Amino acid sequence: MSKALPTRSENYSEWYNELVKRADLAETSAVRGCMVIKPYGYSIWEKMQRALDDMFKETGHQNAYFPLFIPKSYLSKEASHVEGFAKECAVVTHYRLKADPNGNGVIVDPEAKLEEELIVRPTSETVIWSTYKNWIQSYRDLPLLINQWANVVRWEMRTRLFLRTTEFLWQEGHTAHSTSAEAVAETKQMLEIYAQFAEEWMALPVVKGVKTANERFAGAVDTYCIEALMQDGKALQAGTSHFLGQNFATAFDVKFQDKEGKLEYVWGTSWGVSTRLMGALIMAHSDDAGLVLPPKLAPIQVVIVPIYKNEEQLTLISDKVAPIIKELRKKGISVKFDNNDAYKPGYKFAEYELKGVPVRLAMGARDLENNTVEVARRDTKTKETVSLDGIADFIATLLDNIQVSIYNKAFAFREENTVKVDTFEAFNEILDTKGGFILAHWDGTSETEEKIKEETKATIRCVPLDSVEEEGVCIYSGKPSSRRVVFARAY
Amino acid sequence: MSKALPTRSENYSEWYNELVKRADLAETSAVRGCMVIKPYGYSIWEKMQRALDDMFKETGHQNAYFPLFIPKSYLSKEASHVEGFAKECAVVTHYRLKADPNGNGVIVDPEAKLEEELIVRPTSETVIWSTYKNWIQSYRDLPLLINQWANVVRWEMRTRLFLRTTEFLWQEGHTAHSTSAEAVAETKQMLEIYAQFAEEWMALPVVKGVKTANERFAGAVDTYCIEALMQDGKALQAGTSHFLGQNFATAFDVKFQDKEGKLEYVWGTSWGVSTRLMGALIMAHSDDAGLVLPPKLAPIQVVIVPIYKNEEQLTLISDKVAPIIKELRKKGISVKFDNNDAYKPGYKFAEYELKGVPVRLAMGARDLENNTVEVARRDTKTKETVSLDGIADFIATLLDNIQVSIYNKAFAFREENTVKVDTFEAFNEILDTKGGFILAHWDGTSETEEKIKEETKATIRCVPLDSVEEEGVCIYSGKPSSRRVVFARAY
Numbered sequence: 001m002s003k004a005l006p007t008r009s010e011n012y013s014e015w016y017n018e019l020v021k022r023a024d025l026a027e028t029s030a031v032r033g034c035m036v037i038k039p040y041g042y043s044i045w046e047k048m049q050r051a052l053d054d055m056f057k058e059t060g061h062q063n064a065y066f067p068l069f070i071p072k073s074y075l076s077k078e079a080s081h082v083e084g085f086a087k088e089c090a091v092v093t094h095y096r097l098k099a100d101p102n103g104n105g106v107i108v109d110p111e112a113k114l115e116e117e118l119i120v121r122p123t124s125e126t127v128i129w130s131t132y133k134n135w136i137q138s139y140r141d142l143p144l145l146i147n148q149w150a151n152v153v154r155w156e157m158r159t160r161l162f163l164r165t166t167e168f169l170w171q172e173g174h175t176a177h178s179t180s181a182e183a184v185a186e187t188k189q190m191l192e193i194y195a196q197f198a199e200e201w202m203a204l205p206v207v208k209g210v211k212t213a214n215e216r217f218a219g220a221v222d223t224y225c226i227e228a229l230m231q232d233g234k235a236l237q238a239g240t241s242h243f244l245g246q247n248f249a250t251a252f253d254v255k256f257q258d259k260e261g262k263l264e265y266v267w268g269t270s271w272g273v274s275t276r277l278m279g280a281l282i283m284a285h286s287d288d289a290g291l292v293l294p295p296k297l298a299p300i301q302v303v304i305v306p307i308y309k310n311e312e313q314l315t316l317i318s319d320k321v322a323p324i325i326k327e328l329r330k331k332g333i334s335v336k337f338d339n340n341d342a343y344k345p346g347y348k349f350a351e352y353e354l355k356g357v358p359v360r361l362a363m364g365a366r367d368l369e370n371n372t373v374e375v376a377r378r379d380t381k382t383k384e385t386v387s388l389d390g391i392a393d394f395i396a397t398l399l400d401n402i403q404v405s406i407y408n409k410a411f412a413f414r415e416e417n418t419v420k421v422d423t424f425e426a427f428n429e430i431l432d433t434k435g436g437f438i439l440a441h442w443d444g445t446s447e448t449e450e451k452i453k454e455e456t457k458a459t460i461r462c463v464p465l466d467s468v469e470e471e472g473v474c475i476y477s478g479k480p481s482s483r484r485v486v487f488a489r490a491y
Numbered sequence: 492m493s494k495a496l497p498t499r500s501e502n503y504s505e506w507y508n509e510l511v512k513r514a515d516l517a518e519t520s521a522v523r524g525c526m527v528i529k530p531y532g533y534s535i536w537e538k539m540q541r542a543l544d545d546m547f548k549e550t551g552h553q554n555a556y557f558p559l560f561i562p563k564s565y566l567s568k569e570a571s572h573v574e575g576f577a578k579e580c581a582v583v584t585h586y587r588l589k590a591d592p593n594g595n596g597v598i599v600d601p602e603a604k605l606e607e608e609l610i611v612r613p614t615s616e617t618v619i620w621s622t623y624k625n626w627i628q629s630y631r632d633l634p635l636l637i638n639q640w641a642n643v644v645r646w647e648m649r650t651r652l653f654l655r656t657t658e659f660l661w662q663e664g665h666t667a668h669s670t671s672a673e674a675v676a677e678t679k680q681m682l683e684i685y686a687q688f689a690e691e692w693m694a695l696p697v698v699k700g701v702k703t704a705n706e707r708f709a710g711a712v713d714t715y716c717i718e719a720l721m722q723d724g725k726a727l728q729a730g731t732s733h734f735l736g737q738n739f740a741t742a743f744d745v746k747f748q749d750k751e752g753k754l755e756y757v758w759g760t761s762w763g764v765s766t767r768l769m770g771a772l773i774m775a776h777s778d779d780a781g782l783v784l785p786p787k788l789a790p791i792q793v794v795i796v797p798i799y800k801n802e803e804q805l806t807l808i809s810d811k812v813a814p815i816i817k818e819l820r821k822k823g824i825s826v827k828f829d830n831n832d833a834y835k836p837g838y839k840f841a842e843y844e845l846k847g848v849p850v851r852l853a854m855g856a857r858d859l860e861n862n863t864v865e866v867a868r869r870d871t872k873t874k875e876t877v878s879l880d881g882i883a884d885f886i887a888t889l890l891d892n893i894q895v896s897i898y899n900k901a902f903a904f905r906e907e908n909t910v911k912v913d914t915f916e917a918f919n920e921i922l923d924t925k926g927g928f929i930l931a932h933w934d935g936t937s938e939t940e941e942k943i944k945e946e947t948k949a950t951i952r953c954v955p956l957d958s959v960e961e962e963g964v965c966i967y968s969g970k971p972s973s974r975r976v977v978f979a980r981a982y
Contacts, residue, residue, distance in 0.1 A: 131520065
C-alpha cells in the first residue's frame with residue numbers, strides 16, 4: 001500500500017480526489033476535463049443505471065437514442081436555452097483530416113469544412129423536440145414518455161472527477177403531454193423517483209424543492225431538484241426535473257390536435273441525473289480509510305479472506321466456505337473469495353476497506369475448529385465472531401441493516417447540520433464554521449439572492465416542497481417573507 | 492394503415508428502408524447521416540446489449556468508460572490506424588459560441604479555438620492504449636480485459652439506417668496480454684462469442700473467418716470476422732475481432748515487466764459489434780409483410796387480441812386471458828394484451844405482423860365457448876386453434892420452436908446460396924444472378940483481390956476458419972491456390 005489517504009478534516013478536497021483515484025473509481029484523461037471511469041467505478045454506475053432504468057420503465061417510459069450532434073441553428077431556437085449553453089459548447093467544424101504536407105502527422109483538411117457547424121450535445125431538448133414535431137399530430141400520440149442514456153459535453157473551465165467534467169454520462173428523460181397539469185405531474189413524479197432512488201439505493205437523504213428563477217434550467221418554466229448534504233457541509237444538487245411548459249413546443253412548432261379538433265402546443269418535461277451521483281455517493285458516506293458503499297450499490301458486497309499458514313489450511317478453509325459462497329450467491333449477494341497468495345491478509349483488509357466492500361469475512365485456523373467466522377462491517381468498522389450455522393441468513397440481514405444504518409447516519413448528520421437562522425450575522429457565522437443547510441427567510445427577489453451569493457458564496461438550493469408558511473423578514477433586506485428557503489454553499 | 496410495403500423482389504433496398512421506418516425501428520435525423528433509434532428499435536438493441544454484456548462478463552471482462560474525444564496527435568501515433576480513419580473524422584476545433592453581432596442567433600467564437608483539435612472517437616484504441624500505459628507495469632497487471640459501450644462517429648458519405656451511419660452505437664473490447672498466444676486466444680474467443688450470439692440469439696448462421704490483408708482493421712495484425720448472408724444474396728460483416736500484436740503498445744510505449752524482470756511490449760486485441768447488427772437482423776429474416784423477429788430478441792413475444800362485439804364480451808375475454816397472461820409472465824415471456832378500442836382486430840393483426848411479434852393469440856366468442864384460442868405464428872404465418880388447457884406451456888414451447896425454425900430457415904437459405912465455383916465466368920454468372928457466398932480459389936495476392944473487386948464488385952469476405960486444404964487454381968489469375976475463400980458482394 002502507498003501512503004495513507006489525506007484525512008477529511010485535513011483537506012476534504014484532496015481526500016476526495018485521492019480517494020476517487022486510489023479506490024479505482026476514475027482518473028483524469030489526456031483530454032482536458034474528460035475522465036476515464038475505471039472498471040470498479042463503472043460497475044457502481046451500472047448498478048445505478050439498472051435501478052433507475054427499472055424505475056423509469058415501471059412508470060411507463062421507454063428508452064430511445066437521438067443524435068450526438070445538434071445543428072447550431074437548432075440550439076438558437078429557444079432563446080434562454082441557447083443563452084444558457086452557448087458558452088460551454090464543443091463545436092465540430094470539419095469532417096476530415098489529411099496528411100500534413102510538411103510531414104507532421106495529420107492536419108484538419110480545410111476543404112472539409114461543414115456548411116453549418118455541429119454542437120456536441122450539452123443536453124438534447126432541441127434535437128428531441130425537432131424530432132417530436134414529426135411524431136406528434138394528435139392527442140392520441142400523447143403522452144410520449146421517452147428516456148435516453150447518453151454522454152453529453154459541457155465545456156467546463158474548472159473540472160473535478162465525477163462532480164464537474166467536460167464529458168459526463170447521464171440519462172435525460174423528455175416527455176410530451178396534452179395538458180399542463182399532466183406535464184407538471186410528470187415533473188413531480190420523476191422528482192419523487194429521483195428522491196426514492198437517492199434514499200433507498202444511495203442511502204442519501206435529500207431535500208426536494210423548487211429552484212429559484214436564477215437557478216432554473218435554461219428553457220424551463222420550473223426546475224425541481226433534490227439536494228443532498230456532503231460531509232464538509234456543502235450541498236450537492238443530485239438531480240433535476242424540469243417543467244418546460246410549451247417553450248420547446250413553441251420553438252420547434254410542435255402542435256397536437258385535441259379531442260375537439262383544436263390545434264394546441266404540446267407541454268413538455270425533461271429530467272436528468274448523471275455520473276455526478278457518483279461524486280455524491282462517495283462524499284456522503286466515505287471516511288478516512290476509504291469508500292463506504294451502501295450494499296445495494298456495492299459491486300462486491302461480501303469479501304472472504306482466508307487466513308492460513310500453509311496450503312493444507314487454505315484447502316480446509318476453501319472447502320468450508322464453498323457452500324457458504326454458494327448459498328450467498330443464491331440469495332443474489334455478490335461474494336468474492338480472495339485466495340490470492342501474493343498478498344497478506346492485512347494488505348487485503350486495507351484494500352477492501354479502501355474499496356468500501358460492506359462486509360468482510362475472515363476465516364482462520366481457530367474459526368475452522370470452532371465453526372465460526374469473523375464478520376467485519378465496513379461502515380462501523382466493528383467486528384464480531386459469528387457461528388457458521390445460519391451464516392448466510394445472518395449476512396443477508398446484516399447487509400440490509402448496513403444499508404439502513406448508512407442512511408440513518410447521513411440523515412442524522414443532515415439534521416445536525418440544518419439550522420434555522422434569522423439574522424445575516426448568524427447566517428455568515430454558520431457558513432464560516434460548520435456550513436450545512438441554512439433555513440432562512442428571503443424576500444423573493446433575484447437581486448437579494450445575487451447579493452447574498454456575492455457576499456457569502458452561498459446560494460439558494462431550493463424552496464423545499466414541504467416548507468410551511470411562516471411570517472418572517474428577509475435576513476438580507478429585512479423585507480417581509482412568507483416561508484424559509486434552503487441556503488448553502490454548494491458543489 | 493398506409494399503403495403496403497414495397498416487396499423484396501420488387502425493390503429490396505426500398506423494402507428495407509421502408510420497413511425500418513414503418514416498424515418504428517429508426518429514422519433519419521436532421522443531422523446528416525445520424526439516425527434516431529426509436530423506442531421499439533431501441534428495445535431490440537437493449538436485448539442484444541444485455542445478452543452480449545452477460546457473455547462478456549461471464550468470460551471475465553469488465554466495463555469501463557473512456558473519453559469521447561481523442562487528441563489529434565494520438566490518432567497519428569499508429570501509422571496505419573490514422574491512415575484508415577483520417578478521412579472520416581469529425582473534428583472539434585472550438586469550445587464556445589457567442590451571440591452573432593449581426594443579430595442572427597449564435598456564431599462560433601473565434602477566440603475559443605482549441606490549441607489542439609479533438610477528434611470525435613471513430614474507435615478508441617488510441618485513447619485506451621494511452622491510458623493502459625499507466626495501468627500496466629508488471630505481468631501481474633495482465634491480462635486486462637475491458638469493454639466499453641459507447642457511441643462512435645465515422646463521417647460516411649453514403650449512409651443507410653443501421654447499416655452505415657455517421658454516428659452509431661457499439662461495444663468495443665480492448666484487452667492487453669503478456670503473450671502473443673494469449674492475445675490470439677482472446678481474439679478467437681471473442682469471435683466465438685459473437686458467432687454464438689448471432690446464431691443463438693439472432694437466429695443468424697454465420698461464417699467465421701479471417702480477413703485478407705486488404706480488409707484488415709487499420710492497425711491490426713489479423714482481423715477475424717463473422718459474415719452473414721442476407722436475403723438479397725449480399726453478405727454482411729456482423730462483427731470483427733482483431734489481434735493487434737504489439738502495434739498499439741509500441742505506438743503508446745506500453746511495456747510490462749515479465750516474471751524474469753525483463754521489459755516487453757504488451758500484446759493487444761480489440762473487438763466490436765454495433766447497431767449494424769440491427770440491420771442484419773432485419774434483412775435476414777423479415778418478409779413482405781414486415782419484421783420477423785426471433786423470440787429471444789422480440790420486445791413483445793406474444794400479443795393477445797380480443798375479438799368482441801360489445802363491452803360484455805370484452806370483459807369475458809379479459810377475464811379469461813388474465814390468468815394466462817400471468818402464467819406467461821411468470822415464465823419470463825413478454826405479453827401484451829391489446830384491448831385498445833380505437834382499432835379493429837384486422838388493423839391490429841397487420842400492425843403486429845409489421846412489428847414482427849412472434850406469436851399472436853386471438854380470442855373471440857366461439858373460443859370462449861370452446862375454451863380455445865387462435866394461435867398465429869409470425870414466421871410461417873400459420874394459424875391453429877388450440878385448447879386453453881396447458882396453453883402457457885404450449886406457447887413457451889412454440890416460442891422455442893420458432894427461434895429454431897427461423898434459424899433453420901436462414902441456414903437452409905445460406906446453404907442454397909453457397910456455391911463452389913471454379914471459373915471466372917461461372918463466378919460472374921452467379922454474382923449477376925442469385926449472388927450469395929461463392930467459394931473459390933484465389934492466388935493469395937492483394938493485386939488479384941483488387942482486380943476481382945474492380946471488375947465484379949465482389950470482395951473476399953474471409954478465409955473461413957473451417958476451410959480445408961485443397962489443390963486448385965485461382966479463378967482470376969490461374970495461379971496455384973491451396974484453399975477456397977468466400978467471395979460475395981457485401982453491405
